Amino acid sequence: MEKKTQPSIWKSLRLGLGILAVLVVYAYGFQVTKVDLAEFRKESRQDSRIRVMRALVKPDIFEFDQEEFTVFAPIYVPCPNQMPQIPPPDPNQPYLVIPSQCGKPNQSIQVEGFNFQPNIKGPIFFVPSSDPNASLALQRGNIETDSQGHFLITIRLPNRPSEEVQYLKVVTRRNVGLPRFSQTAKDTWDKIIETIFLALLATTIGTLFSLPISFFAARNLMKEVKSPLTSISLAALGWPIGIALGLNAARLIQSFLAPWRHQSPASLVLGVGSALAGTLLLRWAVFDPRREQDNRSTKMLRTVAQLAGLVAWVLAFFALSQLGVKVGFSLASHLGRFAFLGNFIGQLSDVVTVLLTPAVALAGGAWVGSLGGELGTKWNDTLPAAVLKLLNSLFSAFAMATLFGLLGWGIGWLYEIKTIAYTLFYPAAVGAVLGALLALFTQPKQPLPIGLVIYTLTRTLLNAVRSIEALIMAIVAVIWVGIGPFAGVLALGLHTIASLAKLYSEQVESILPGPIEAITATGATRLQTIVYAVIPQIIPPYISFTMYRWDINVRMSTIIGFAGGGGIGFLLIQNINLLNYRAASTQMLAIAVVVAAMDYLSSAMRERFV
Amino acid sequence: MLEVRNLTKIYEGGVLALNRVSFQVPQGQFLAIIGLSGSGKSTLLRCINRLIEPTEGEVIWKGVNITTASPQELRLVRRKIGMVFQNFNLVYRSKVITNVLCGRLGYVNPAWSLINRFSQEDIQKALRQLERVGIADKAFQRADELSGGQQQRVGIARALMQDPEMILADEPVASLDPVLAHSIMRYLEQINKEDGVTILCSLHFLDLVHRYADRVIALNKGNLVFEGLPQEIDDQKFKEIYGREAERIG
Structure with missing residues (x-):
């Protein structure tokens, strides 16, 4: 038991x-x-709570023209020995009745009012004889009429004795005419429009960048990408070389175009001309499966022509964006009300100019990298395994040394380490050893899952960026581009890239593999397979997610202003800090209306497209 | 002439899907491939156009060694080999005509095709192929609005767009009812007889094999266990292909 x-x-x-x-x-x-409920129950807290709540339910949207209406009543303080004759008030007008029409200083007396506007409020003042233009506010000096326009109030006379007649004054205001929007409402309107467009731009930027990234973050596509170590090392070596080449090419082209910066016709001719030339060259150079196989020299020639065509296109882009900047801003100064259109052309061209250099660098990297990769594949297919092993350890050591050296350089730049041994030699040595080890421990011809490595890197980066709230990014963006909506666009845009790329890539991962197989079997290239088998499957979810993200961005952009990112949040936090709750209430109302409308709109659009 | 020599496929994890399979198919033959589920039929067909990389062995077609072809050569080979799938593998959100035009991707200018532009010639050709399989009126509907049998006809039209010299059909009628199965098989037969296209078709039902195939090969656990005429499959052979407990139903 x-x-x-x-x-x-x-x-x-x-x-x-x-x-x-x-x-x-x-x-x-x-x-x-x-x-702490004691704090909660305190009378002062209760009072402020009620005051704020009452202010919040009265958003400052409309205002009226106001008509002031003043009523005087004579009074003697103190009572004179002989009361002078006071004419009775006109009973058809509003009038005040003071029982004895006099009183001692500091005495409380009752004042009655008749014939006032029903249900209005207003202050009651004491007008001293010494200064007829002054109005002394009285304690608890606010009248409130009933439905008959009558009020009764007890006031304390001020300590202003005088033998002359003094006056009590009641001021009432009433609204006249039609209501019109208050200044707060107008400001709120401006800012809410700014907010909506801020969200639109951030979503657009986010979508444009996350589209390509999402493919790198899709496991099912990247799993297939495998290369032998020779190709990977040569490609890795080719990338930095290509980027350097691309950067220099972009710089050269820009300095070539610089003399014509202020001559729009020349820029136009250069731009259109090189675009045409580039198109013609590329048409000839791109492999066309309708033709039979090329021989060796034609192949070389085509490669050169490809390069020339691409350079021509870059030149065209630079020339046209240069033209756009010039024409856009000069249009802006002539268009008057529509100056924003010219400004748009100018800024967009400027954006193209800014983005073109990194794009050319990346393209150069990709080109040289893929050349290296192709060379690697060729050697991998033709050379015997032993030779390949030797080459592999050499290339892989070089590639890893370059990679680590670049990383070390970056770290050295960030932390301002001046010792070159720490930032270049040691990392490069470690990289070389790692690369050689990698080559030693892998079979020379065995394809390595490089796609999965890229996938993991992309995912890690996206997760890291996504974990930083847009509000915090806005703080950095504000330092970078100054307080204003543009900082908000950058911060929200960056956050959107990270989260959309993740959502998109998960959609890519859930597509049916069958169509990809079928399209590949027709002899389509990898790009064609993506266009015909992957994209049709992901368009509806992509649209849906983009709408959803716009929705989120509208909500986010309402508070991004808290950190200086522009939009309505900027106004809202200002009014809250100024204890201007009626204005804050207007802005909250605007946010609620816009968010609800976006919610409805996005769900309606999603239904149509999906 | 298609020649398969010692084709072996070992999947990651060590599963032996094909074990030194060798056979030859003369141009214009209708070859049926039979065997249990998991016997390696799909793997064999996919190794021929290298949708699956074979581990060892060679596939030689019209004098070209497919197994060692470069990516560009491989695409040129693939565009001459149509493929038809058990699950049709259509892009369901695209129009029927777009699905059919996909068969042309190996031929067209890659740049134009990326923005969904095909020549008028190709579009007319696609409409003719749809007419040939009897669904010309469905050309501008979405593929997922079609019934199973119609979807498989789109699959055949897509393969025909490639001007194929060989068609690999991976259990093309396994998800269709018997009546539809025959209609689909008749299209394949017609393509085989009229256009002289070699057809490699994996099948489940022996009556379909008897009715349509010129020759049969049988796989069992990755091994080639039979090669011959359909009539030669007697009860003894049947048990060898499908195992001791199997009973003939068709």
């Missing part, structure tokens, strides 16, 4: 201890979060 009861005691004890532990946890939670 004892043996049976003992465990049950233990069990109860354990349960009791568990409950005690939970209680302690919550008790500590109360302590940490400072739960």
Whole structure:
């Protein structure tokens, strides 16, 4: 019997201890979060709460022209020995009745009003004889009429004795004419429009960049990408060389075009001409499966022509964007009200100019990298395994040394380490050893899952970026481009890239593999397969996610202003800090309306497209 | 002439899907491939156009060694080999005509094709192929609005767009009812007889094999266990192909 009861005691004890532990946890939670109902019940808190709530339910949207209406009543302070004759007030107009029409200083007297506007409020003042233009506010000096336009108020006379007649003054205001939008409403309108466009631009930027990235973050596509170590190392070596080449090419082209910067016709001719030349060259140079196989020299010639065509296109882009900047901004100064269109052309061209250099660098990297990769594949197919192993260890050591050297350079730049041994020699040496080891421990002809490596890197990067809230990114963006909506666009855009790329890539991962197989079997290239088998499957979810993201961005852009990112949040936080709750309420209302409308719009559009 | 020599495929994880399979198919033959599910039929067909990379062995077709072809050569080979699938593998959100035009991707200018532009010639050709398989009126509907049998006809039209000299059909009628199965098989037969296209077709039902095939090969656990005429499959052979407990139903 004892043996049976003992465990049950233990069990109860354990349960009791568990409950005690939970209680302690919550008790500590109360302590940490400072739960304090006494504060909550304090009268001053209650008063402010009620005041703020009442302000919040009265958003400052409309205002009226106001008509001021003033009523005077004579009074003697103190009562004179002989009361002068005071004419009775006109009973058809609003009038005040003071029982004895005099009183001692600091005496409380009753004042009655008749024939006022029903249900209005207004202040009551004391007008001293010494200064007829002054109005002394009285304590609790606000009248409030009933539905008959009558009021009764007890006031305390001020300590202003005088033998002359003095006056009590009641001022009432009433709205006249039609309501019109208040200044707050107009400001709110401007800012909410800014907010919507901020969200639109951020979503557009995010979508444009996350589209290509999403393919690199899709496991099912990247899993297939495998290369032998020779190709990977040569491609890795080719990338930095290509990027350097591309950067220099872009710089050369720009300096070539610089003399014509201010001559629009010349820029136009150069741009259109080189675009045409580039198109013709590329048409001839791109492999066309309708033709039979080329011989060796034609192949070489085609490669050269490809390069020339691409350079011509880059030249065309640079020339046309240069033209765009010039024409756009000069249009802006002539278009008057539509200056924003010219400005748009100018800024867009400027964006193209800015983006073109990194794009050319990347393209150069990709080109030289793929050349290296092709060379590697060729050697991999033709050379014997032993030779390949030797070459592999050499190339792989070189490639890893380059990679680590670049990383070390970056770290050295960030932390301002001046010792070249730490930033270049040691990392390069470590890279070389790692590369050689990699080559030693892999079969020379075995394809390595390089796609999965890229996939993992992309995913890690996306996750890291996504974990930083847009509000925090906005702080950095504000430092970079200054306070204003553009900082908000950058911050939201960056965050959108990371989250959309993840959502998109998950859609790519869930597509049916069958169509890809079928399209590949027709002899289509990898790009064609993506266009015909992957994209049709992902368009509906992509549209849906983009709409959803726009929705989120509208919501986010309403608060991005808290950090200086422009939009309505900027106004809202200002008004909250100024305790201007009626204006803040207007902005909150605007946010609620816009978010609700976006919600409805996006769901309606999603239904149409998906 | 298609020649398969010692074709072996070992999947990651060590599963032996094909074990030194060798056979020859003369141009214009209708070859049926039979065997249980998992016997390597699909792997064999996909190794021929290298949708699956074979581990060892060679596939030589019209004098070209497909197994060692470069990516560009491989695309030129693939565009002459149509393929028809059990699950049709259409792009369901695209129009029927777009699905059919996909068969032309190996021929067209790659740049234009990326923005969905095909020549008028190709579009007319696609419409003719759809007419040939009897669904010309469905050309501008979405592929997922079609019934199973119609979808497989789109699959055949897509293969025909390639001007194929060989068609690999991977259980083309396994997800269709018997009536539809025959209609699809008749299209394949017609393509084989009229256009002289070699057809390699994996099948489940022996009556279809007897009715349509010129010759049969049988796989069992990756091994080639039979090669001959359809009439030569007697009860003894049947048990060798499908195992001791199997019973003939068709």
